[in-house]
Amino acid sequence: MDEIFRRFIEKTKVRRAALVASLGGQCVMCGAVEKLDIHHLGVRLWKAAELARWQRVRWYEQEARDGEVVLLCRPCHIDVGRGVLRVEERIEVRV
Numbered sequence: 001m002d003e004i005f006r007r008f009i010e011k012t013k014v015r016r017a018a019l020v021a022s023l024g025g026q027c028v029m030c031g032a033v034e035k036l037d038i039h040h041l042g043v044r045l046w047k048a049a050e051l052a053r054w055q056r057v058r059w060y061e062q063e064a065r066d067g068e069v070v071l072l073c074r075p076c077h078i079d080v081g082r083g084v085l086r087v088e089e090r091i092e093v094r095v
């Protein structure tokens, strides 16, 4: 792989890890620290599938500053997506 591209990917990973740490480093529902996803609380203004990973990290960094995203582990994220779990009951929702 191209060296510049490889370093770019590495930087994106580092930025995402820093973002995860700044969000508390664990699932807000169960406290898991592995396989964490970034979950959007409100209406997302962009489509994840249309953006590259590094572009998504930039959006998430901004949204983390605005308190619009939380961490969920993969299983909790699936349950939240299904409506089985409600994040809003676990966190202090800032209005």
Ligand SMILES: [Zn+2]
Binding pocket: 027, 028, 029, 030, 031, 032, 072, 073, 074, 075, 076, 077
């Ligand atoms: Zn969880």
